[in-house]
Amino acid sequence: MIAGRMLHRDSAGHEGLLENGGVQWMTAGRGVIHSEIPQQEDGVMEGFQLWLNLPARDKMSAPWYRDFQAGALPRFVTPQGVAVTVIAGESHGVTGAVTREITQPLYLDVHLPAGSRFEQTLPAGHNTFVYVYRGEVTVAGQAVPARRMALLANEPQADGVVLETRADAKALLIAGRPLNEPIAQYGPFVMNTQQEIYQALSDYRDGRLGQTAC
Numbered sequence: 001m002i003a004g005r006m007l008h009r010d011s012a013g014h015e016g017l018l019e020n021g022g023v024q025w026m027t028a029g030r031g032v033i034h035s036e037i038p039q040q041e042d043g044v045m046e047g048f049q050l051w052l053n054l055p056a057r058d059k060m061s062a063p064w065y066r067d068f069q070a071g072a073l074p075r076f077v078t079p080q081g082v083a084v085t086v087i088a089g090e091s092h093g094v095t096g097a098v099t100r101e102i103t104q105p106l107y108l109d110v111h112l113p114a115g116s117r118f119e120q121t122l123p124a125g126h127n128t129f130v131y132v133y134r135g136e137v138t139v140a141g142q143a144v145p146a147r148r149m150a151l152l153a154n155e156p157q158a159d160g161v162v163l164e165t166r167a168d169a170k171a172l173l174i175a176g177r178p179l180n181e182p183i184a185q186y187g188p189f190v191m192n193t194q195q196e197i198y199q200a201l202s203d204y205r206d207g208r209l210g211q212t213a214c
Contacts, residue, residue, distance in 0.1 A: 001018045001023070001024075001047040002021075002046040002047050002048075003020060003046040003047070004020070004039065004040050004044050004045035004047070005017060005019050005020070005038075005039035005040070006018040006024070006036050006037070006038060006039065006047070007037040007039055008024060008026075008035070008036060008037075008065075008067070009034065009037075010026075010032050010034035010035070010063070010065065011033040011209075011210060012063045012065065014034075014065040016066075016067035017039070017067070018047075018067055020070065021069075021070030022067060022070050022073075023067075023068045023073060023087050023097065024066075024067050025064075025066050025068070025097070025098050026064070027061065027063060028063060028188075029054070029059070029060065029061040029062050029063045029064065029210075030059070030060040030061065030062070030063070030209075030210055030211070031063070031200065031203065031210035031211075032063040032209075033209065033210075048131075048133075050107070050174065051190070052100075052103060052105055052176065053103070053179060053181075053183065054103075055102045055181065056179075056192045058102070059191060059192070059196075063210060068087075068097045072097070073085050073086070073087065073097050074086045074094050074095065074096055075094075076092060076094045078092070078116075078118065080113070080117065081113045082112050082113070082116050082117075083110075083111040084108055084109070084118070085108065087107035087108065088100070088105045088106060088107040089105055089106030089107065089108075089175070091106070091108055102177070103179065104123065104126070104176060104177045105174075106122070106173070106175040106176065107172070107174055108120065108172065108173040108174075109172055110163060110170065110172070110173055111169075112165045112168065112169045112170070112171070113168055114168050115165070116164070117162055117163065118162070118164075119160060119161075119162050120160055120161055120162075120163075120173060121159060121160040122159065122160050122161060122175050123175075124158065124159065125154060125177070125178070126154070126175045126176060126177055126178075127152075127175065127176055127177075127178050128151075128152040128154075128161060128174065129149050129151050129152065129174055129175075130149065130150045130152070130163065130171055130172070130173055130174075131149045131150075131171060132144050132145060132146050132148055132149075132150075132169060132170070133146060133147065133170055133171065133172065134146055134168070134169055134170035134171075135165060135169030135170065136165065136169055137163045137165045138163070138164045138165065139161065139163060139164075140152075140161075154178075161173070185197075186201070189201065189204075
């Protein structure tokens with residue numbers, strides 16, 4: 001959440017208030033119904049919602065939820081003054097608020113002062129993108145302006161990414177291990193087959209969503 005507040009409630013009994021600079025991590029698992037109620041401040045509401053797919057073996061896991069207030073998120077500052085919030089994964093020896101073994105997600109919020117650069121190592125084969133939300137950064141010699149995304153080439157020989165900027169900039173650096181599994185999606189439901197989607201819709205319609213299968 002960049003600006004504003006968001007009240008969360010769900011069918012698993014979780015409730016929380018996401019505030020400026022905080023992060024909400026929710027795992028839907030076998031199903032959860034939730035609401036997000038804006039709590040604006042001065043009419044401003046800004047943030048990001050990112051979806052991370054679960055491997056097939058974990059699709060029916062129990063729903064999980066946690067709010068991380070801004071002050072609880074791991075952070076560090078590089079010698080060049082780049083401020084990094086480590087939401088997930090690990091960066092420069094700092095472990096993030098969330099880690100996941102299978103997909104190994106890396107979620108970094110990177111604030112670069114003018115004239116700085118930030119280097120991040122990445123496991124070979126990870127999918128990676130950079131989303132700039134303030135200013136402009138340069139990636140591999142290519143300028144990426146605000147509200148634009150740079151998709152990095154997934155090449156075995158690549159060992160990381162470098163962000164550079166001439167003026168103050170802010171960007172999300174997101175990476176993860178590909179599952180290489182089929183994806184079936186309908187509305188908010190994401191499974192591996194169409195039959196599983198039909199079952200999820202049936203469970204939702206009949207009030208069984210989130211229940212343990214017999």
